[in-house]
Amino acid sequence: MSDTPFGFGLPQEEPEDGDDGRKKGGAGDPFGFGGAGGPGADNPLAAMFGSLGGGPGGMDPNDLGAAFQRLGQMLSYEGGPVNWDMAKDIARQTVAQGAPDGSKDASVGPQERAQVQEALRLADLWLDGATSLPSGSGSAVAWSRAEWVEATLPVWKELVDPVAERVGAAMGDVLPEEMQAMAGPLLGMMRSMGGAMFGTQIGQALGVLAGEVVGSSDVGLPLGPTGRAALLPRNITAFGDGLGVPQEEVRLYLALREAAHQRLFAHVPWLRSHLFGAVEGYARGITVDTAKLEDVVGQLDPSRPEELQEKLQQGMFQPEDTPEQKAALARLETALALVEGWVDAVVHAAAQPHLPAADALRETLRRRRATGGPAEQTFATLIGLELRPRRLRDASRLWASLADARGTEGRDGLWSHPDMLPTAADLDDPDGFVHREQLDFSELDKILGDAAGGTGDAGPREDGRGEGSEGEAPGGPGDGGR
Numbered sequence: 001m002s003d004t005p006f007g008f009g010l011p012q013e014e015p016e017d018g019d020d021g022r023k024k025g026g027a028g029d030p031f032g033f034g035g036a037g038g039p040g041a042d043n044p045l046a047a048m049f050g051s052l053g054g055g056p057g058g059m060d061p062n063d064l065g066a067a068f069q070r071l072g073q074m075l076s077y078e079g080g081p082v083n084w085d086m087a088k089d090i091a092r093q094t095v096a097q098g099a100p101d102g103s104k105d106a107s108v109g110p111q112e113r114a115q116v117q118e119a120l121r122l123a124d125l126w127l128d129g130a131t132s133l134p135s136g137s138g139s140a141v142a143w144s145r146a147e148w149v150e151a152t153l154p155v156w157k158e159l160v161d162p163v164a165e166r167v168g169a170a171m172g173d174v175l176p177e178e179m180q181a182m183a184g185p186l187l188g189m190m191r192s193m194g195g196a197m198f199g200t201q202i203g204q205a206l207g208v209l210a211g212e213v214v215g216s217s218d219v220g221l222p223l224g225p226t227g228r229a230a231l232l233p234r235n236i237t238a239f240g241d242g243l244g245v246p247q248e249e250v251r252l253y254l255a256l257r258e259a260a261h262q263r264l265f266a267h268v269p270w271l272r273s274h275l276f277g278a279v280e281g282y283a284r285g286i287t288v289d290t291a292k293l294e295d296v297v298g299q300l301d302p303s304r305p306e307e308l309q310e311k312l313q314q315g316m317f318q319p320e321d322t323p324e325q326k327a328a329l330a331r332l333e334t335a336l337a338l339v340e341g342w343v344d345a346v347v348h349a350a351a352q353p354h355l356p357a358a359d360a361l362r363e364t365l366r367r368r369r370a371t372g373g374p375a376e377q378t379f380a381t382l383i384g385l386e387l388r389p390r391r392l393r394d395a396s397r398l399w400a401s402l403a404d405a406r407g408t409e410g411r412d413g414l415w416s417h418p419d420m421l422p423t424a425a426d427l428d429d430p431d432g433f434v435h436r437e438q439l440d441f442s443e444l445d446k447i448l449g450d451a452a453g454g455t456g457d458a459g460p461r462e463d464g465r466g467e468g469s470e471g472e473a474p475g476g477p478g479d480g481g482r
Contacts, residue, residue: 081164083199084157090200091149094207103211103238105145112233116142119248119255120229123350127259130350132409136266137229137259145210148232152216152223156206158276159221162283164198214239214254217261220336220343222272229262231255243364245357252354253361256347264339268415271339278332285324333391334424341395345403348396366393391427398422398430405434 098104108116120140127135143151214235216224224230231254240250265271344362351358369392402411414420426433 081161081167081195081198082157082202083195084153086196086199087203087206088149088153090203091153091207091210092146094204095145095149095210097207099145099211099238100208101211101238103234105211106234108142108144108147108233113142115251116140116231116233116255119251120231120259123252123255123259126256126350126354127263127346130408131260131263131346132412133263133267133415135259136227136262136264138227139229141228141230143216143230143232145232145234148210148213148216148230149206151225151230153206155221155223156202159279160198160202162280163286166283166286211235212238215258215261217258220261220340221275222261222265227262227266229255229258231258243357243360245361249355249357250361253347253351253358256350257343257365260343260346260350261339264342264415270418271335271415274418275332275335275339278328278335281328282325282332285322285328287322330424334427335421337391337395337427338399338421340392341397342399344392344396345399349400349403391424394427394430395422398427398433401430401434 095105117140120137124135124137212235214232216222216228216230231251233251236251236254237247239254240247243250344366348358348362351361355361399411402414414422422430422433
């Protein structure tokens with residue numbers, strides 16, 4: 001678990017241990033309303049008003065109008081648990097300010113667009129020999145950082161809203177019903193402020209992340225539109241600086257990773273709902289120690305509004321772990337490790353014959369994850385999950401061993417149903433899983449097909465295969481290796 005399970009804010013420091021991945025100093029600010037070194041460390045509204053310090057006296061008078069306009073927008077918000085309009089605006093403002101390395105965003109030029117399209121075309125060609133899953137991208141695009149924000153925001157909304165909504169509900173449950181009725185207007189204002197707080201922190205996090213990601217799948221989830229493989233040329237250039245590897249090789253290797261993710265999510269139709277369902281399961285288990293909260297709220301001094309900020313930083317709203325949450329996190333962590341491990345193994349097999357620097361680039365990306373790369377940090381901050389690098393390496397070894405023992409069709413056929421995938425225990429004993437007797441579902445498929453009025457040998461059907469299945473398209477992974 002992350003030290004800031006509901007942080008909705010930026011990690012404060014790089015973790016020192018890649019296997020642990022914890023960030024120092026985060027536990028005191030579980031909801032990310034500012035913290036040590038954060039944009040709202042002394043004033044939770046400062047981040048929302050932007051950089052308004054005009055001199056020793058504080059705000060620049062010329063900016064007061066903009067500040068109060070934003071405050072009015074914040075208080076008038078009546079949408080969901082997160083003010084996504086504010087999140088989008090702040091993300092774009094953060095992008096416009098430039099990345100931490102000093103680089104600025106810029107529109108993608110024709111030459112960069114052509115390079116990305118060619119790299120993704122060649123990557124798909126190479127992947128044909130490394131996996132039985134066909135191409136999953138109908139188009140290849142090159143994004144600027146601002147375009148990445150625009151394109152991925154709908155998926156971030158789908159990921160974050162369930163958690164933020166449950167947090168808000170848990171907070172509202174603290175007040176008795178009669179008090180909620182009396183404090184209706186105040187609660188409405190607090191909901192508006194809460195939505196703005198979450199929107200501000202998410203916007204800042206995504207704005208920084210946009211300066212570092214190289215494609216649409218850096219977090220191991222399909223963040224972009226379906227069937228659209230995307231790379232960010234400017235960030236790829238920054239990623240390759242100092243590696244001593246030709247930029248063309250760097251671009252091709254990252255294109256392989258993007259194209260491999262596209263294949264997996266396009267041809268394993270249950271995978272997306274499986275991952276997002278685990279996030280929702282985590283959200284449903286969120287509880288707050290209401291007795292502790294009632295005690296603290298009762299002691300607040302109304303004449304000292306800053307006291308609420310102090311209590312926030314002390315972890316007043318720290319949610320409690322529940323067995324349901326732990327199970328959901330374990331399921332999500334294992335699934336993400338399997339996704340990233342499969343991509344790592346398949347890309348390595350596809351890249352080695354063609355790219356001299358394949359091994360070096362693979363290790364660079366692994367170290368990036370082991371030191372808490374931007375994707376892992378943001379994901380941990382937003383929903384409390386950390387993808388452990390040790391699991392990723394174990395999963396990669398398991399998938400590679402499966403390819404050696406069963407071939408690519410036998411390996412990829414395991415994606416035909418979630419019950420066929422390796423478990424966390426299998427990652428501890430990959431050899432045992434690889435050499436375990438394979439289950440043969442062909443007779444069961446035939447019986448079910450006959451019962452449904454089918455022929456039983458018409459390939460994947462749309463009648464579902466257990467919970468989480470949404471039906472597979474012809475040519476999906478269910479055709480082989482079972």
